[in-house]
Amino acid sequence: MNSAGEEPKTMEISRYVSSIPKSPFYKIVDYVKELGYEDKVLYLNVGLPRFDTPEHILAAASKASLESFTKYTPEAGIMELREAIADKLKKENKIEADPNSEIFVTCGAQAGLYVALKTLLNPGDEVLIPSPFYPPYYAHTILMGAKPVLVPYIMKDGLSLNPDEIEKAITPKSRAIFIHTPNNPIGGVLSRENLKAISEVVLKHNLVVISDEPYEKILFDGAEHTSIGSLPGMEDNTITLNSLSKTYSMTGLRIGYAVANRNFMTNFLKVHHAINICANSVAQKAAVAALNGPHDFLRDWQQEYDANRNRIVRAIDEIPKVSLAVKPIGTFYCFLDIREMGMSSEEAAEFFVREGKVVTTPGSGFGSHGEGFVRISFATSPTIIETAMNNIRGCLGG
Ligand SMILES: Cc1ncc(COP(=O)(O)O)c(C=O)c1O
Structure with missing residues (x-):
């Protein structure tokens, strides 16, 4: 209502923003509210670890606040954090990056994605997006006035991309490809x-890879993570984005980082400065503690994720009409094939809320290739996973 008590006039919205669809991500939460089930359902739609942020990270944040470390930092982030990131990249990712010019601390990987695309793209450029995809890849591409070109994943005997399919999708306007x-x-x-x-395809066509790696440490069954930026010849064709959000359960502290060659980062600075000036100062101190501190807690977290994952795999094996797109070997998500239920992914997600009191994310929220699937997050407690699987079994029979 405005001051005269009238409905506000509709403001004209950017055509880029208008063309981003409302995600079924939110629609399913609206559906839960509509049924008045907010306190009755089990939430398997939430993509964040249930664990508290480890104490040594919290202590570093408290200390920084109490010392009034609350002013702007250098735009690229405090040097001790960039140095910690450089060490980690060298040791774990086999990427050599100069903390003076090739590493930028960002407000989460999400802001890194936006700033990287804004730095890279012109309107009309094409961006290859393996699909189903993390929705911001699509939204950010549209916001730049660029065109998303979807390349379907192969979800058979594990996850892969067909390099020939990638090559077929390349046109003279192709500029970048997401790898996640x-x-x-x-x-x-x-x-x-x-x-x-x-x-090899990327280098042949001189594309830029935007490699988004926030789940690099959440791996099962001996799976290994490779940073594509570490492969031969890829240094000048890769922007690596990463985040402390998931690994350290500090999603709200909003610390991520971008790594690319000096030429790119000089320009990245212009956009990053225009939008953020710098990442949160207190959170940067917490991030130093996270990277340089003990990592033994990760083993316990990993064990719980693994146990949850095994519970789901066993349960889904016994429940009729659903199966897993691939056996999950990384992240805390699995993608449930619901095509035999004879419903769309939104209908299936609503069915699970209504009949099983379980909230999942409709696969259509991850693009057209996600239709026929729902996503389950197992970053929650073993008891919730157990009950949720029993409920799904209950409403599908078996
Ligand atoms: C694939 C992927 N990339 C990026 C992000 C954003 O992470 P951050 O919290 O670092 O912004 C997420 C968060 O869910 C994600 O799943």
Whole structure:
């Protein structure tokens, strides 16, 4: 209502923003509210670890606040954090990056994605997006006035991309391709061999890879993570984005980072500065503690994710009309094939809420190739997973 008590006039909205559809992501939560089931359902739609942020990370954040470390930091982030990131990249990802010029601390990987695309793209450029996809890849591409071109994943005997399909989708306007492994929403991991074959196509056509790797440490069954930026010849064709959100259960602290060559990062700075100036100062101190501190808690977290994953795999095996798109070997998600239920993914998600009191995310929220699936997050407690699986069994029989 305005001051005269009238409905507000409709403001004209950017055509880019208008063309981003409302995600079924939110629609399913609206559906829960509509039924008045907010307190009755089990939430398997939430993509964040249930664990508290470890104490040494919280202590670093408290100390920084109490010391009034609350002013702007250097735009690229405090040097001790960039140095910690450089060490980690070298040790774990086999990527050599100069903390002075090739690493930028971002407000989560999400802001890194936006800033990277804004730095890279012109309107009309085409961006290859393996599909189903994390929805912001699509939204950010549209916001840049660029065109998303979907390349379907192969979800058979694990997750992979067909390099020939990628090559077929390339046109003179193609500029970049998203690579995302371990993968949300599918739970698969792209193999080193597959990434190698993809990198050959990328180099042949001089594309830029935007490699989004926030789940790199959540792996099962001996799966290994490869950063595509570490493969031969890829240094100048890769922007690596990562995040401390999921690994350290600090999603609200909003710390991620972007890594690319100096030429790109000089320009990245212009956009990052225009939007963020810098990442949160207190959270940067917490991030230093996270990267340099003990990591033994990860083993316990990992064990719980693994136990949850095994519970789901066993249960789904016994429940009729549903199966897993691939056996999850990375992230805390699995992608449930619901095609035999004879419903759309939105209908199936609503059915699970109504009949099973379980909230999942309709696969259509991850693009057209996600239709026929729902995503389950198992970053929740073992008891919730157990009950939710029993409820799904209850409403499908078996
Ligand atoms: C694939 C993927 N990339 C990026 C992000 C964003 O992470 P951050 O919290 O670092 O912004 C998420 C969060 O769910 C994600 O799943």
